[in-house]
Amino acid sequence: MYDYKYEPHRIIFMIDNKSFFASCEALRLGLNPMTVCLAVISRQEGSNWGSGLIMAASPLAKKKYGLHNVMRARDLPSKKEAPDLILVDPHMNLYIKRSM
Incomplete structure (x- = not known):
């Protein structure tokens, strides 16, 4: 078992943003993240919306449509x-920029 007493001591502060990717997209579109029904969908370029996965859904979309x-x-x-x-x-560079 590893003895962590030899590791440097530091404080790490973390913030959990509600539906982070969806919140970033709502703000990018000038919308309120808490009142918009929005889903961020990953999909292969040029394919239709039915071919991907939901990466994030806004709180209202989750509540209203069970996403x-x-x-x-x-x-x-x-x-x-x-x-x-x-x-x-998705706009991954935007999420990275917003999280730094």
Whole structure:
């Protein structure tokens, strides 16, 4: 077993941002992250929305439509069932920039 007393002591401060990727996308679009129905979907370039995974969903999208992270995009409600649901591609450089 490793003896951690030889490691340098430091304090690490962490903040958990609610639905971080979805919050970044909402702000990028000028929307309120807490009141918008939004999902960040990973998908192969040029493919349709049904081929990817949900990377993040806003709190309202989770509550209103039962979305959850790593849910398959093909299981999303239809546009008719969820007319206010905004689907966006991920912008990883934005998330890295916002988290630093």
